[in-house]
Amino acid sequence: xxxxxxxxxxxxxxxxxxxxxxxxxxxxxxxxxxxxxxxxxxxxxxxxxxxxxxxxxxxxxxxxxxxxxxxxxxxxxxxxxxxxxxxxxxxxxxxxxxxxxxxxxxxxxxxxxxxxxxxxxxxxxxxxxxxxxxxxxxxxxxxxxxxxxxxxxxxxxxxxxxxxxxxxxxxxxxxxxxxxxxxxxxxxxxxxxxxxxxxxxxxxxxxxxxxxxxxxxxxxxxxxxxxxxxxxxxxxxxxxxxxxxxxxxxxxxxxxxxxxxxxxxxxxxxxxxxxxxxxxxxxxxxxxxxxxxxxxxxxxxxxxxxxxxxxxxxxxxxxxxxxxxxxxxxxxxxxxxxxxxxxxxxxxxxxxxxxxxxxxxxxxxxxxxxxxxxxxxxxxxxxxxxxxxxxxxxxxxxxxxxxxxxxxxxxxxxxxxxxxxxxxxxxxxxxxxxxxxxxxxxxxxxxxxxxxxxxxxxxxxxxxxxxxxxxxxxxxxxxxxxxxxxxxxxxxxxxxxxxxxxxxxxxxxxxxxxxxxxxxxxxxxxxxxxxxxx
Numbered sequence: 364x365x366x367x368x369x370x371x372x373x374x375x376x377x378x379x380x381x382x383x384x385x386x387x388x389x390x391x392x393x394x395x396x397x398x399x400x401x402x403x404x405x406x407x408x409x410x411x412x413x414x415x416x417x418x419x420x421x422x423x424x425x426x427x428x429x430x431x432x433x434x435x436x437x438x439x440x441x442x443x444x445x446x447x448x449x450x451x452x453x454x455x456x457x458x459x460x461x462x463x464x465x466x467x468x469x470x471x472x473x474x475x476x477x478x479x480x481x482x483x484x485x486x487x488x489x490x491x492x493x494x495x496x497x498x499x500x501x502x503x504x505x506x507x508x509x510x511x512x513x514x515x516x517x518x519x520x521x522x523x524x525x526x527x528x529x530x531x532x533x534x535x536x537x538x539x540x541x542x543x544x545x546x547x548x549x550x551x552x553x554x555x556x557x558x559x560x561x562x563x564x565x566x567x568x569x570x571x572x573x574x575x576x577x578x579x580x581x582x583x584x585x586x587x588x589x590x591x592x593x594x595x596x597x598x599x600x601x602x603x604x605x606x607x608x609x610x611x612x613x614x615x616x617x618x619x620x621x622x623x624x625x626x627x628x629x630x631x632x633x634x635x636x637x638x639x640x641x642x643x644x645x646x647x648x649x650x651x652x653x654x655x656x657x658x659x660x661x662x663x664x665x666x667x668x669x670x671x672x673x674x675x676x677x678x679x680x681x682x683x684x685x686x687x688x689x690x691x692x693x694x695x696x697x698x699x700x701x702x703x704x705x706x707x708x709x710x711x712x713x714x715x716x717x718x719x720x721x722x723x724x725x726x727x728x729x730x731x732x733x734x735x736x737x738x739x740x741x742x743x744x745x746x747x748x749x750x751x752x753x754x755x756x757x758x759x760x761x762x763x764x765x766x767x768x769x770x771x772x773x774x775x776x777x778x779x780x781x782x783x784x785x786x787x788x789x790x791x792x793x794x795x796x797x798x799x800x801x802x803x804x805x806x807x808x809x810x811x812x813x814x815x816x817x818x819x820x821x822x823x824x825x826x827x828x829x830x831x832x833x834x835x836x837x838x839x840x841x842x843x844x845x846x847x848x849x850x851x852x853x854x855x856x857x858x859x860x861x862x863x864x865x866x867x868x869x870x871x872x873x874x875x876x877x878x879x880x881x882x883x884x885x886x887x888x889x890x891x892x893x894x895x896x897x
Contacts, residue, residue, distance in 0.1 A: 388494075388609075395698070432713055446736045447743070449751040453752050463487075478813065539556055541585070555569075571585070628708070650664075692738070694760070720816075768787065810891050832845070
């Protein structure tokens with residue numbers, strides 16, 4: 364089945380003179396906002412977990428901690444209610460890993476981006492270039508990039524600053540935002556620009572711009588600036604090039620910590636970007652709006668406020684898009700789980716039971732499981748438990764644009780090729796499919812090195828039901844085994860076999876849990892960056 368066959372017609376696009384096979388596409392990426400923060404996007408999620416782990420289920424002694432306090436996310440809730448929610452979606456454990464995987468369609472072992480300090484080489488193939496060169500799309504990226512590496516002290520004078528793939532090198536016509544992983548503060552930051560006046564490997568650095576939005580006062584607040592930039596660009600495209608489709612990569616910094624840690628690495632957002640419940644919570648704990656003066660507000664309260672601020676601005680962005688072309692495809696995805704690391708940075712306050720040493724930077728569910736929603740023409744609202752990965756967005760976006768996805772792409776050295784890891788989700792979105800990978804042999808991969816944990820190495824693989832997570836190597840003794848259907852919070856590891864000989868000789872079949880352990884362990888020993896035979 365060709366990709367174009369999946370593309371529905373759009374009366375609105377046709378009336379505007381656009382080719383219905385080339386719809387507009389908006390990709391929104393949040394930062395450090397796990398499912399726990401935005402659990403209201405999935406109605407019944409917390410109640411279901413309470414039943415599963417409470418007295419009528421596992422009877423876990425700490426099951427009441429599941430019912431915590433998520434952020435107020437009315438815009439995201441509405442988006443989720445109008446699109447397809449993927450309830451078994453994985454990102455990579457760190458921001459850069461996930462962004463590189465989305466752009467390249469490859470798992471980290473193939474990109475070499477295994478932690479937040481890494482960068483994507485220019486040799487890699489970006490789906491954005493296909494949109495531009497084969498689909499005739501106008502393309503723009505706004506906000507956080509974090510694919511070209513991190514800013515290095517003294518690097519500007521040596522020319523080595525941000526050595527990896529920049530937005531224009533990836534195929535974007537325009538970039539406005541910040542190439543780094545986090546802003547110094549949310550109101551003072553380098554504003555990086557790539558446009559017609561800059562070569563693909565260069566950029567301008569300007570002062571943080573002052574921007575406003577309907578109902579929001581002029582401010583340099585980065586989240587407002589990037590949404591204002593995006594809405595202005597989209598409006599210009601619709602006015603000046605009404606027959607041409609566009610693709611926008613919209614990446615928030617919220618709710619990532621800022622680089623300047625004083626007086627607090629988090630902050631209290633501008634008051635007019637918060638809804639009433641979030642305003643009241645900040646006022647009650649003494650936070651100063653529009654600053655890092657947080658009063659007595661806890662890390663968890665600040666996470667909720669920052670997530671709500673993002674939600675408000677996503678609502679402003681979607682208002683603009685829906686007014687111009689309501690049949691635009693909108694994709695929302697988190698870049699990794701919520702941070703749970705050290706004093707003042709313990710942000711998980713909902714959904715998970717065991718939290719210490721989990722969350723962002725790990726391959727546990729609380730580090731990799733994220734919200735993924737896709738809305739647009741031909742998509743019936745609902746939910747799917749099909750395992751999905753950030754790398755799947757590469758072929759999915761191309762298919763929604765009526766383009767075929769490459770099956771092989773250049774490797775990170777540029778001297779060979781590798782098969783793409785992503786699988787298109789359009790059969791689920793447009794045809795009601797309940798599977799895009801084999802339930803047993805198909806797999807998702809999450810892998811990371813954590814510089815904040817003495818470069819601890821961890822990788823995980825999952826199929827439709829089971830998951831294996833390994834530390835350092837894929838040897839049996841370093842791996843844990845979970846049944847994600849019966850234990851989605853990873854509280855009860857299954858016994859692991861002493862040997863996989865019965866798997867190798869075919870004695871075990873997929874009806875036995877041990878088969879799945881050996882299959883997934885083999886994936887990690889063969890295909891992950893910790894590939895070590897055990």
